[in-house]
Each structure stands twice: as structure tokens, then as C-alpha cells.
Amino acid sequence: MTSEVYFATARAPHWDYSASQTAGLERLVEKMEFGKAIEEGEYVAIKIHFGSQGAHRIIRPRFLRILADAVKAVGGKPFVCDTVRIQGWDYLEVANENGINPQSMGCPVILADGLFGCDSISVKAGPVLKEVAVASAIHDVPAMIVASHCKGHIASGFGGAIKNLAMGGAAGRHRSGDWKKARGHLHAAEAASSVIRDPKKCVMCLQCLRVCPTEAISEKDGGLVVDDKKCWRCGRCERVCPKDAIHLKKRGEDEFQMALAEGTQAVLSTFAPGKVLYFNFALEVQPECDCMPMADTPLVQDQGILASRDVVAVEQATLDLINGATPLADSLAADRGLKKGDRILADALGVDGEVHVAAAAQLGLGSRKYKLILV
Numbered sequence: 001m002t003s004e005v006y007f008a009t010a011r012a013p014h015w016d017y018s019a020s021q022t023a024g025l026e027r028l029v030e031k032m033e034f035g036k037a038i039e040e041g042e043y044v045a046i047k048i049h050f051g052s053q054g055a056h057r058i059i060r061p062r063f064l065r066i067l068a069d070a071v072k073a074v075g076g077k078p079f080v081c082d083t084v085r086i087q088g089w090d091y092l093e094v095a096n097e098n099g100i101n102p103q104s105m106g107c108p109v110i111l112a113d114g115l116f117g118c119d120s121i122s123v124k125a126g127p128v129l130k131e132v133a134v135a136s137a138i139h140d141v142p143a144m145i146v147a148s149h150c151k152g153h154i155a156s157g158f159g160g161a162i163k164n165l166a167m168g169g170a171a172g173r174h175r176s177g178d179w180k181k182a183r184g185h186l187h188a189a190e191a192a193s194s195v196i197r198d199p200k201k202c203v204m205c206l207q208c209l210r211v212c213p214t215e216a217i218s219e220k221d222g223g224l225v226v227d228d229k230k231c232w233r234c235g236r237c238e239r240v241c242p243k244d245a246i247h248l249k250k251r252g253e254d255e256f257q258m259a260l261a262e263g264t265q266a267v268l269s270t271f272a273p274g275k276v277l278y279f280n281f282a283l284e285v286q287p288e289c290d291c292m293p294m295a296d297t298p299l300v301q302d303q304g305i306l307a308s309r310d311v312v313a314v315e316q317a318t319l320d321l322i323n324g325a326t327p328l329a330d331s332l333a334a335d336r337g338l339k340k341g342d343r344i345l346a347d348a349l350g351v352d353g354e355v356h357v358a359a360a361a362q363l364g365l366g367s368r369k370y371k372l373i374l375v
């Protein structure tokens, strides 16, 4: 099966509104025929990533507003959402600081797993995850627009729609306090151990403590302690440590990548066919996830926006565009000595994101064969 992927390029070859990225997104919206996916009066989730205090390269509010208005134009009731990553109240503040609020969106901005991140419904999943705690507002909503900022990711190699659904569609916490029953379940597929800190290397910069989403790290007697019961193995502490002083033992890349595909399958199983549309923003393709406390310079030039009804096809097309681009100077890709023709994301990050796209195709979530249609 060959799926259609529509593409609005970031290039603006002539001086006219029609050449803008905004106009390109409007053309994509027309192609996606929202009226076929959304019934009059239906609630529609617009699933995004709110970013973090230092990660400013998220999807621009202007683009999200176009999606929200397009839902309203066909009689739908949109709400923009993400799931809890830090404390819920603080995460809504982050969204607001990044320009995502009810005024800019023209609709509610909510945490799909509730203010405390533990509103979820358990859904059956594949052999790696077995079950996923799907955020309740995503579980219960009949239609969804998945708007994904596409970039690298230290653990999955690529962060697009699949990662947005698998990690971002699962609740951050679980009412029982057991992190293995919420998003941490996916992280457990990545890391086999609890956090190990080497006090000889640690310089007590406290960066790990600041980025920990569960407040598992605290100061004690001039050192640090990690509460294993609170830690959900997300690996953020390991990523930010400047001294290589904190570690988790990895299980292996493939298990985590399969977990992403299974997580996506579980979230999508709560929707009827044809009720989920995908918009991938291959703009400001930075090396890391939007949950990190910073955003590095992009690896490649802005590519544009892609839209499809097929999650696998839109991911494959996005990866192919990024990997086919010329690496930018003063970027991680340049630091790694990459040149056009190299597989930019996989070679820059050392993890091949195409593995989870292939796994999603294997699970029957879509087709890696696509036809790219310029709009």
C-alpha cells in the first residue's frame, strides 16, 4: 500500500503570502479534509508538546491556531493538550510562557492526564509493554490532530508523531504511585537499572536534580540521594550531567523502539479508523527532545510541514527529508563531520529512529511506502 503524504515546503521562492509557511499549512489543512474526520459538535484533541523553559523550538503558536480554527470551522470543539512531564501546574506555566494558552489558541489548553498526571485508562498493548495508561482526555476524545515538532532524540533517535503518541499519549504518573504503571513503563523498556551516581565524579552542580521530573533526586549530607520508588528511569539526569557521573544501565535500543511502536498502537486503538490526522513540523530540527532544558541549533535547514492520515508514512517521509538534507554549519551534525548523503539523525545521535518507524509498520499501523505530494 502506498499512502499519500502532503508537503508544504519551508522555502518561499516568491514575495507573496501564498509562498509563506502559514499559507502552506492552510493548504495542507484543506487537503486533510477535516470535515471527513470530525463530526459536528465533536471534541477534538490537538496533541502537541508544550516544550520546556529553555527549549523554545516548539511548534509556533500561530501554526497551532490554524489547526484549532480549522477544527472549529467544521463544527468541532478543539482543545490543545499535552501530558504531565514536570509538575502539572508548572507545566501549564511553561506552555503559557511558550505562547500556548487559551487566548493564543482560541480554545482550552489542558493536561490530558489531569493536573496531577494520573488520570488515565489502562489499555492492552503488545508483548513488550503489555498495557499502557492512556491519558484519559486522549482515551475519551473521538478525534485527534497529532501535531509533532520533528527533531532528534537521544533515546529514540527521532522524535516525531510516533514518539508524540507513545510517550506523550501515556499519563505521566499513576494514582497508585507505581511509576511502572504510567509513562515510566516505556522508560523501563529503555533502562534496566535504577540510577547509579558516582560521587567521585560528581561536582554537585545540581543539574540532574533540577531536570528530574519526579523530584526523585534530593540533597542529603552534602551529597545526592535518588529515591528509587519515585524514579521512572527517564534518563534526563544522565543526559544533562556534565561530568558523566550518573547512569542507568541500558536494556538495548530495540526494546525501547518496539515499546514506542506498541505505545502508539495502544493509544490509536482508542480511536475509530480515520479519526486521527497527522501534521509533522520538520522545522528547527534540533538534536534533542523539547523536554530538555535547552535547544541546540538545528541539524539541517527547515524542511517544511508534512500531513497525512497514515502515521507511518508521515514519519518515514519526514525522516527521508531530514536525512536527505545538507547538514548545517555550527550544528551537532557539523561537529560529527557529517555531510550530505549521511543519515543525519542516526549518525548525529548514534541511534536509528527508523527502527521504531519500521516497528510501527510491522504492527500494521501504516505503510512506509508513500507518495509525497507538494501543495
Ligand code: SF4
Binding pocket: 195, 208, 211, 212, 213, 214, 215, 216, 217, 226, 230, 231, 232, 233, 234, 235, 236, 237, 238
Ligand atoms: S532517571 Fe533521573 S531524571 Fe529521570 S526520574 Fe530517575 S532520577 Fe529523575
Ligand code: SF4
Binding pocket: 197, 201, 202, 203, 204, 205, 206, 207, 208, 209, 237, 240, 241, 242, 243, 244, 245, 246
Ligand atoms: S548533574 Fe552530574 S555532576 Fe551535577 S550534581 Fe548531578 S550527578 Fe553531580
